[in-house]
Amino acid sequence: MITEAATAVSEFVATLGLDVVKNKAKKKIDEKKLRSALTSYIERQRKYNEICTLAEEIDFQGLVEYIRNNLIIDTGTRVFDPNSKKRGQARKEIVCTAVAFSNAKTNEAKLRVSKCISNCLDIIRTFYISNHFSVKDYLLADMIVDNMVEEIHESTMTTAATVNEAKNQICAKIDESGSLFSIDKAVALAEDGNVGVVGAGIRKVLDHISLTHPYAPDFGYDYKNGMIVSKPLTTVAKKLYPSKIVLTGAVKIGGEYYNKSNSSPLNYAYRHQLPIALEVSKATKFLGEKPDPSQDEVQEFVGNTVLATPPEFPPAFPCAIMVGEKTFFDYVLFRTQEIEDDGTYVVSNKEQGGYFCFEFRINPNNREHPKFCVNP
Secondary structure (H helix, E strand, O other), X not given: OOOHHXXXXXXXXXXXXXXXXXXXXXXXXXXXXXXXXXXXXXXXXXXXXXXXXXXXXXXXXXXXXXXXXXXXXXXXXXXXXOOHHHHHHHHHHHHHHHHHHHOOOOHHXXXXXXXXXXXXXXXXXXXXXXXXXXXXXXXXXXXXXXXXXXXXXXXXXXXXXXXXXXXXXXXXOOOOOOOOOOHHHHHHHHHOXXXXXXXHHHHHHHHHHHOOOOOOOOXXXXXXXXXXXXXXXXXXXXXXXXXXXXXXXXXXXXXXXXXXXXXXXXXXXXXXOOOEEEEEEEEEEEEOOEEOOOOHHHHHHOOOEEEEOOOOOOOXXXXXXXXXXXXXXXXXXXXXXXXXXXXXXXXXXXXXXXXXXXXXXXXXXXXXXXXXXXXX
């Protein structure tokens, strides 16, 4: 049973399809017969169910009315022009303008509008170029405008109903100058005190190019500190695609270049408690497993030195020094000072200060007795 929303969809799409051919025909058309054929065809198409679902989420009636009243010439070009480039351009203009008119705020909403309008155009075009259909069958006269071919035999070029193609079709709303965003127009608005309008224009540009982000709709783009940067747009974006920065360059530990290939510089710096300096020659930011499309914000690292201090050894612990049963020093604070390359721990009380400095060395990897010494 067809719902009220589905009935409205078939009616409006059929009306749009009727207006298109009426705009192209010189002679009067049997509108009742053509509308009936269009409605029947529309309701048989697989994409019809998708349009009905999307129509309940957006102002579908308002969008179709806007196309009928303002974009009918472009719609006719999309349906009838034999030149594929002109058809493609007309399609892009219709979709982009419809998205802008819809005032969709989120990327998901913009993609829904784009997909809905694209499917409508596909259904109308497929109907008119079908080998089972001839416009002459619905004319009350036999003449069509010269620039409309009486019989179109080219195969149907349908658009796959996927988000990826929808992203490719959506472009920013074209302003009066014909460019994405006119610098001259922005300057004029700013001089007139309409800086807010300029900001809104920039925001629209960012919203549209955000649809091309490889992780859309979870990530988009923003403008920050003079740079276009990736921006999380959903609550799960950072969890799905965590960011990290990978720095490449020469490493110095304790002021000396580190060239040991058989051990980790981080491990070496920790064992010897020495600071690390990285002379950065390359910086790459990642989102998940892919490089971030915007790398500007990490380029400030290149040519600079990044310093890092290893974690400190555990704090000192109190001990007593005894010989036999006799205690000579009842409170000595021992702490690990270094872990040598062979795994030997060097432990002493030098941080405690005092006249005597006790030191012992122990290697957990062998069974030798600890080496103990006293330095006055």
